[in-house]
Amino acid sequence: MTVVGPFGLSVRDQALEADVQTGLAAVEAGLLDATKSEVPFITEAAQHLVRAGGKRFRPLLVMLASQFGDPYAPGVVPAAVVVELTHLATLYHDDVMDEAEVRRGVDSANARWDNSVAVLTGDFLFSRASHILADLGPDAVRVQAEAFERLVTGQILETAGPRGGIDPVSHYLDVIGGKTGSLITVAGRFGAMMSGADETVVDILTQYGERLGVAFQLADDVLDIASDSHESGKTPGTDLREGIPTLPVLLLRAQAQQYGRPDDLALVELLDGDLADDGRLAEALRLLRAHPALEQARRDTVRYAEEARATLAPLPECYAKSALVELCDAVVHRAG
Numbered sequence: 001m002t003v004v005g006p007f008g009l010s011v012r013d014q015a016l017e018a019d020v021q022t023g024l025a026a027v028e029a030g031l032l033d034a035t036k037s038e039v040p041f042i043t044e045a046a047q048h049l050v051r052a053g054g055k056r057f058r059p060l061l062v063m064l065a066s067q068f069g070d071p072y073a074p075g076v077v078p079a080a081v082v083v084e085l086t087h088l089a090t091l092y093h094d095d096v097m098d099e100a101e102v103r104r105g106v107d108s109a110n111a112r113w114d115n116s117v118a119v120l121t122g123d124f125l126f127s128r129a130s131h132i133l134a135d136l137g138p139d140a141v142r143v144q145a146e147a148f149e150r151l152v153t154g155q156i157l158e159t160a161g162p163r164g165g166i167d168p169v170s171h172y173l174d175v176i177g178g179k180t181g182s183l184i185t186v187a188g189r190f191g192a193m194m195s196g197a198d199e200t201v202v203d204i205l206t207q208y209g210e211r212l213g214v215a216f217q218l219a220d221d222v223l224d225i226a227s228d229s230h231e232s233g234k235t236p237g238t239d240l241r242e243g244i245p246t247l248p249v250l251l252l253r254a255q256a257q258q259y260g261r262p263d264d265l266a267l268v269e270l271l272d273g274d275l276a277d278d279g280r281l282a283e284a285l286r287l288l289r290a291h292p293a294l295e296q297a298r299r300d301t302v303r304y305a306e307e308a309r310a311t312l313a314p315l316p317e318c319y320a321k322s323a324l325v326e327l328c329d330a331v332v333h334r335a336g
Helices: 014-034 040-046 057-068 076-098 115-134 138-160 168-179 181-194 199-226 247-259 262-272 278-289 292-311 319-334
Strands: 002-004 009-011
Touching: 014 057, 014 076, 014 115, 014 319, 040 115, 057 076, 057 181, 057 199, 057 319, 076 115, 076 138, 076 181, 115 138, 138 168, 138 181, 168 181, 168 199, 168 247, 181 199, 199 247, 199 278, 199 292, 199 319, 247 262, 247 278, 247 292, 262 278, 278 292, 292 319
Parallel strands: none
Antiparallel strands: 002 009
16 A cells, blocks of 8 residues: 555555556646746745745646546646646635635735735736646636636625625635635546546546535635644635634524523634634633534534545446545544
Protein backbone atom coordinates (compact mmCIF):
# COMPACT_ATOMS: atom_id res chain seq x y z
CA MET A 1 0.00 0.00 0.00
CA THR A 2 1.36 3.40 -0.95
CA VAL A 3 0.20 6.93 -0.30
CA VAL A 4 -0.57 9.58 -2.90
CA GLY A 5 -2.40 12.86 -2.99
CA PRO A 6 -4.15 14.59 -0.11
CA PHE A 7 -5.22 13.10 3.22
CA GLY A 8 -2.91 10.10 2.88
CA LEU A 9 -5.07 8.45 0.22
CA SER A 10 -3.72 4.94 -0.30
CA VAL A 11 -3.56 3.31 -3.71
CA ARG A 12 -3.27 -0.47 -3.79
CA ASP A 13 -2.08 -0.89 -7.37
CA GLN A 14 1.37 0.07 -8.62
CA ALA A 15 0.18 0.93 -12.12
CA LEU A 16 -2.55 3.24 -10.79
CA GLU A 17 -0.12 4.79 -8.34
CA ALA A 18 2.34 5.49 -11.15
CA ASP A 19 -0.38 7.04 -13.33
CA VAL A 20 -1.63 9.27 -10.53
CA GLN A 21 1.82 10.38 -9.41
CA THR A 22 2.92 11.07 -12.98
CA GLY A 23 -0.29 12.98 -13.66
CA LEU A 24 -0.01 15.10 -10.52
CA ALA A 25 3.63 15.90 -11.30
CA ALA A 26 2.60 17.01 -14.79
CA VAL A 27 -0.16 19.16 -13.29
CA GLU A 28 2.36 20.80 -10.96
CA ALA A 29 4.63 21.61 -13.88
CA GLY A 30 1.62 22.88 -15.81
CA LEU A 31 0.63 25.19 -12.97
CA LEU A 32 4.09 26.72 -12.83
CA ASP A 33 4.18 27.14 -16.59
CA ALA A 34 0.69 28.70 -16.69
CA THR A 35 1.58 31.23 -14.01
CA LYS A 36 4.67 32.58 -15.75
CA SER A 37 4.56 36.07 -17.21
CA GLU A 38 6.96 38.31 -19.06
CA VAL A 39 6.51 40.65 -16.09
CA PRO A 40 8.50 39.20 -13.15
CA PHE A 41 6.22 40.74 -10.52
CA ILE A 42 3.16 39.06 -12.07
CA THR A 43 4.98 35.73 -12.04
CA GLU A 44 5.87 36.21 -8.37
CA ALA A 45 2.30 37.08 -7.39
CA ALA A 46 0.70 34.39 -9.57
CA GLN A 47 3.00 31.66 -8.26
CA HIS A 48 2.65 32.78 -4.64
CA LEU A 49 -0.06 30.27 -3.77
CA VAL A 50 1.10 27.64 -6.27
CA ARG A 51 4.43 27.40 -4.47
CA ALA A 52 2.73 27.45 -1.07
CA GLY A 53 1.43 23.99 -1.90
CA GLY A 54 -2.05 22.72 -1.19
CA LYS A 55 -4.03 19.53 -1.21
CA ARG A 56 -4.40 19.37 -5.02
CA PHE A 57 -7.66 17.57 -4.30
CA ARG A 58 -9.25 18.56 -7.61
CA PRO A 59 -6.37 17.42 -9.85
CA LEU A 60 -6.28 14.14 -7.93
CA LEU A 61 -9.95 13.62 -8.70
CA VAL A 62 -9.32 14.37 -12.39
CA MET A 63 -6.57 11.75 -12.44
CA LEU A 64 -8.72 9.08 -10.77
CA ALA A 65 -11.75 9.79 -12.98
CA SER A 66 -9.60 9.54 -16.11
CA GLN A 67 -8.89 5.90 -15.26
CA PHE A 68 -12.33 4.97 -16.60
CA GLY A 69 -11.15 5.91 -20.10
CA ASP A 70 -7.68 6.61 -21.42
CA PRO A 71 -5.74 8.29 -18.59
CA TYR A 72 -2.99 9.23 -21.05
CA ALA A 73 -5.35 11.19 -23.31
CA PRO A 74 -3.85 14.61 -24.12
CA GLY A 75 -6.64 16.63 -22.49
CA VAL A 76 -6.49 15.07 -19.03
CA VAL A 77 -3.57 17.02 -17.52
CA PRO A 78 -4.54 20.38 -19.05
CA ALA A 79 -8.09 19.95 -17.72
CA ALA A 80 -6.69 19.32 -14.24
CA VAL A 81 -4.55 22.45 -14.57
CA VAL A 82 -7.62 24.47 -15.58
CA VAL A 83 -9.60 23.31 -12.54
CA GLU A 84 -6.76 24.01 -10.11
CA LEU A 85 -5.96 27.40 -11.65
CA THR A 86 -9.62 28.37 -11.29
CA HIS A 87 -9.59 27.21 -7.68
CA LEU A 88 -6.41 29.18 -6.95
CA ALA A 89 -7.89 32.30 -8.56
CA THR A 90 -10.91 32.10 -6.27
CA LEU A 91 -8.61 31.91 -3.24
CA TYR A 92 -7.02 35.25 -4.15
CA HIS A 93 -10.47 36.81 -4.40
CA ASP A 94 -11.79 35.07 -1.27
CA ASP A 95 -8.92 36.38 0.82
CA VAL A 96 -9.73 39.94 -0.23
CA MET A 97 -13.42 39.55 0.61
CA ASP A 98 -12.63 37.86 3.92
CA GLU A 99 -9.71 40.18 4.72
CA ALA A 100 -7.67 37.07 5.43
CA GLU A 101 -4.04 37.44 6.41
CA VAL A 102 -2.85 33.83 6.02
CA ARG A 103 -3.41 31.25 3.30
CA ARG A 104 -1.75 27.82 3.22
CA GLY A 105 0.62 28.80 5.98
CA VAL A 106 1.98 31.88 4.20
CA ASP A 107 0.90 35.50 3.99
CA SER A 108 -2.15 35.92 1.78
CA ALA A 109 -1.53 37.91 -1.40
CA ASN A 110 -3.59 40.82 -0.10
CA ALA A 111 -1.59 40.88 3.12
CA ARG A 112 1.76 40.60 1.35
CA TRP A 113 0.92 43.20 -1.29
CA ASP A 114 -2.55 44.74 -1.28
CA ASN A 115 -6.15 44.05 -2.32
CA SER A 116 -5.70 45.38 -5.84
CA VAL A 117 -2.76 43.09 -6.54
CA ALA A 118 -4.66 40.10 -5.12
CA VAL A 119 -7.78 40.76 -7.21
CA LEU A 120 -5.83 41.35 -10.40
CA THR A 121 -3.69 38.26 -9.82
CA GLY A 122 -6.84 36.20 -9.46
CA ASP A 123 -8.06 37.67 -12.74
CA PHE A 124 -4.73 36.79 -14.35
CA LEU A 125 -5.14 33.16 -13.26
CA PHE A 126 -8.68 33.07 -14.65
CA SER A 127 -7.36 34.34 -17.99
CA ARG A 128 -4.64 31.68 -18.09
CA ALA A 129 -7.18 28.97 -17.28
CA SER A 130 -9.39 30.22 -20.12
CA HIS A 131 -6.46 30.15 -22.52
CA ILE A 132 -5.75 26.47 -21.74
CA LEU A 133 -9.45 25.65 -21.82
CA ALA A 134 -9.86 27.03 -25.33
CA ASP A 135 -7.65 24.21 -26.64
CA LEU A 136 -9.86 21.56 -25.02
CA GLY A 137 -12.85 22.22 -27.26
CA PRO A 138 -16.29 23.85 -27.02
CA ASP A 139 -17.80 21.16 -24.79
CA ALA A 140 -15.09 21.73 -22.18
CA VAL A 141 -15.57 25.50 -22.43
CA ARG A 142 -19.31 25.05 -21.86
CA VAL A 143 -18.80 22.77 -18.84
CA GLN A 144 -16.33 25.19 -17.27
CA ALA A 145 -18.58 28.18 -17.96
CA GLU A 146 -21.51 26.48 -16.25
CA ALA A 147 -19.32 25.55 -13.28
CA PHE A 148 -17.97 29.08 -13.02
CA GLU A 149 -21.48 30.51 -13.09
CA ARG A 150 -22.42 28.18 -10.23
CA LEU A 151 -19.30 29.16 -8.31
CA VAL A 152 -19.99 32.89 -8.61
CA THR A 153 -23.68 32.38 -7.84
CA GLY A 154 -22.71 30.57 -4.65
CA GLN A 155 -20.44 33.43 -3.67
CA ILE A 156 -23.16 36.00 -4.34
CA LEU A 157 -25.68 33.98 -2.33
CA GLU A 158 -23.23 33.88 0.56
CA THR A 159 -22.64 37.62 0.35
CA ALA A 160 -26.36 38.43 0.12
CA GLY A 161 -27.39 36.02 2.87
CA PRO A 162 -30.67 34.12 3.09
CA ARG A 163 -33.76 36.11 2.18
CA GLY A 164 -36.82 36.26 4.40
CA GLY A 165 -38.47 32.89 4.92
CA ILE A 166 -35.46 30.93 3.59
CA ASP A 167 -33.99 28.36 5.97
CA PRO A 168 -30.38 29.46 6.66
CA VAL A 169 -29.10 25.88 6.60
CA SER A 170 -30.72 25.15 3.22
CA HIS A 171 -29.37 28.45 1.93
CA TYR A 172 -25.88 27.52 3.13
CA LEU A 173 -25.99 24.15 1.39
CA ASP A 174 -26.89 25.97 -1.82
CA VAL A 175 -23.94 28.30 -1.23
CA ILE A 176 -21.36 25.55 -0.79
CA GLY A 177 -22.85 23.50 -3.61
CA GLY A 178 -21.83 26.40 -5.82
CA LYS A 179 -18.71 27.75 -4.15
CA THR A 180 -17.03 24.42 -3.43
CA GLY A 181 -19.07 21.72 -5.10
CA SER A 182 -18.98 23.20 -8.60
CA LEU A 183 -15.23 22.80 -9.16
CA ILE A 184 -15.05 19.38 -7.52
CA THR A 185 -17.96 18.34 -9.71
CA VAL A 186 -16.20 19.57 -12.83
CA ALA A 187 -13.01 17.78 -11.77
CA GLY A 188 -14.80 14.43 -11.84
CA ARG A 189 -16.53 15.33 -15.09
CA PHE A 190 -13.40 16.57 -16.85
CA GLY A 191 -11.40 13.50 -15.87
CA ALA A 192 -13.99 11.20 -17.40
CA MET A 193 -14.70 13.46 -20.41
CA MET A 194 -11.11 14.04 -21.40
CA SER A 195 -10.25 10.36 -21.11
CA GLY A 196 -13.07 9.48 -23.53
CA ALA A 197 -15.07 7.51 -20.97
CA ASP A 198 -18.62 6.45 -21.77
CA GLU A 199 -21.25 9.16 -21.25
CA THR A 200 -22.88 7.08 -18.51
CA VAL A 201 -19.57 7.05 -16.64
CA VAL A 202 -19.21 10.80 -17.14
CA ASP A 203 -22.64 11.31 -15.56
CA ILE A 204 -21.83 9.04 -12.62
CA LEU A 205 -18.56 10.81 -11.85
CA THR A 206 -20.26 14.18 -12.20
CA GLN A 207 -22.84 13.19 -9.58
CA TYR A 208 -20.08 11.76 -7.41
CA GLY A 209 -18.17 15.03 -7.51
CA GLU A 210 -21.30 17.01 -6.67
CA ARG A 211 -21.88 15.13 -3.44
CA LEU A 212 -18.22 14.77 -2.54
CA GLY A 213 -17.77 18.51 -2.98
CA VAL A 214 -20.39 19.29 -0.35
CA ALA A 215 -18.91 16.70 2.02
CA PHE A 216 -15.47 18.24 1.46
CA GLN A 217 -16.66 21.70 2.52
CA LEU A 218 -18.62 20.39 5.49
CA ALA A 219 -15.49 18.58 6.67
CA ASP A 220 -13.65 21.92 6.47
CA ASP A 221 -16.43 23.49 8.55
CA VAL A 222 -15.94 20.87 11.24
CA LEU A 223 -12.16 21.19 11.07
CA ASP A 224 -12.31 24.95 11.65
CA ILE A 225 -13.79 24.22 15.06
CA ALA A 226 -12.54 20.77 15.98
CA SER A 227 -8.93 20.70 14.79
CA ASP A 228 -5.81 21.77 16.61
CA SER A 229 -4.08 22.77 13.40
CA HIS A 230 -6.08 23.41 10.25
CA GLU A 231 -4.91 21.56 7.13
CA SER A 232 -5.49 24.59 4.93
CA GLY A 233 -2.90 26.59 6.83
CA LYS A 234 -5.49 28.54 8.77
CA THR A 235 -5.59 28.39 12.54
CA PRO A 236 -8.67 26.90 14.25
CA GLY A 237 -11.54 29.35 14.56
CA THR A 238 -10.51 31.42 11.54
CA ASP A 239 -14.00 31.23 10.05
CA LEU A 240 -15.53 32.04 13.44
CA ARG A 241 -13.34 35.07 13.89
CA GLU A 242 -14.09 36.33 10.38
CA GLY A 243 -17.83 35.84 10.83
CA ILE A 244 -18.05 33.31 7.99
CA PRO A 245 -21.14 31.13 8.44
CA THR A 246 -20.40 27.42 8.75
CA LEU A 247 -22.73 24.49 9.28
CA PRO A 248 -22.03 23.92 13.02
CA VAL A 249 -22.74 27.58 13.79
CA LEU A 250 -25.89 27.63 11.67
CA LEU A 251 -27.15 24.48 13.40
CA LEU A 252 -26.42 26.06 16.79
CA ARG A 253 -28.36 29.19 15.85
CA ALA A 254 -31.30 27.10 14.65
CA GLN A 255 -31.39 25.19 17.93
CA ALA A 256 -31.09 28.37 19.97
CA GLN A 257 -33.99 29.91 18.08
CA GLN A 258 -36.15 26.80 18.27
CA TYR A 259 -35.56 25.78 21.89
CA GLY A 260 -34.29 28.94 23.56
CA ARG A 261 -31.92 27.09 25.90
CA PRO A 262 -29.96 29.63 27.98
CA ASP A 263 -26.58 28.02 27.23
CA ASP A 264 -27.26 28.08 23.49
CA LEU A 265 -28.38 31.70 23.60
CA ALA A 266 -25.29 32.65 25.59
CA LEU A 267 -23.04 30.92 23.05
CA VAL A 268 -24.77 32.69 20.16
CA GLU A 269 -24.23 35.99 21.98
CA LEU A 270 -20.55 35.12 22.39
CA LEU A 271 -20.24 34.35 18.67
CA ASP A 272 -21.93 37.63 17.80
CA GLY A 273 -19.43 39.54 19.93
CA ASP A 274 -15.85 40.53 19.26
CA LEU A 275 -13.89 37.35 18.54
CA ALA A 276 -10.73 39.29 17.75
CA ASP A 277 -9.94 38.70 21.41
CA ASP A 278 -8.02 35.41 21.69
CA GLY A 279 -9.64 34.54 25.00
CA ARG A 280 -13.17 34.96 23.66
CA LEU A 281 -12.33 32.93 20.57
CA ALA A 282 -10.83 30.12 22.67
CA GLU A 283 -13.96 30.04 24.83
CA ALA A 284 -16.21 29.94 21.76
CA LEU A 285 -14.21 27.04 20.34
CA ARG A 286 -14.34 25.16 23.65
CA LEU A 287 -18.11 25.49 23.88
CA LEU A 288 -18.73 24.63 20.23
CA ARG A 289 -16.55 21.52 20.47
CA ALA A 290 -18.81 20.23 23.23
CA HIS A 291 -22.07 21.24 21.52
CA PRO A 292 -24.35 18.73 19.74
CA ALA A 293 -24.37 20.99 16.67
CA LEU A 294 -20.78 19.95 15.91
CA GLU A 295 -21.71 16.26 16.00
CA GLN A 296 -24.71 16.96 13.76
CA ALA A 297 -22.40 18.65 11.26
CA ARG A 298 -20.18 15.55 11.34
CA ARG A 299 -23.19 13.35 10.62
CA ASP A 300 -24.18 15.55 7.70
CA THR A 301 -20.64 15.28 6.34
CA VAL A 302 -20.85 11.50 6.54
CA ARG A 303 -24.26 11.52 4.84
CA TYR A 304 -23.01 13.43 1.80
CA ALA A 305 -19.89 11.27 1.59
CA GLU A 306 -22.05 8.14 1.72
CA GLU A 307 -24.24 9.54 -1.06
CA ALA A 308 -21.10 10.12 -3.12
CA ARG A 309 -20.00 6.54 -2.48
CA ALA A 310 -23.42 5.20 -3.48
CA THR A 311 -23.28 6.90 -6.89
CA LEU A 312 -20.22 4.80 -7.74
CA ALA A 313 -22.10 1.50 -7.47
CA PRO A 314 -22.75 1.06 -11.24
CA LEU A 315 -19.06 1.47 -12.10
CA PRO A 316 -17.02 -1.68 -12.76
CA GLU A 317 -14.91 -2.92 -9.87
CA CYS A 318 -11.34 -1.72 -10.28
CA TYR A 319 -8.56 -0.05 -8.32
CA ALA A 320 -9.66 3.41 -9.47
CA LYS A 321 -13.16 2.82 -8.12
CA SER A 322 -11.69 1.62 -4.81
CA ALA A 323 -9.60 4.79 -4.65
CA LEU A 324 -12.70 6.96 -5.21
CA VAL A 325 -14.47 5.08 -2.44
CA GLU A 326 -11.49 5.64 -0.17
CA LEU A 327 -11.56 9.32 -1.07
CA CYS A 328 -15.03 9.47 0.51
CA ASP A 329 -13.63 7.84 3.65
CA ALA A 330 -10.68 10.25 3.68
CA VAL A 331 -12.96 13.28 3.51
CA VAL A 332 -15.05 11.93 6.40
CA HIS A 333 -11.91 11.16 8.38
CA ARG A 334 -10.91 14.80 8.19
CA ALA A 335 -14.11 15.64 10.05
CA GLY A 336 -13.32 13.12 12.77
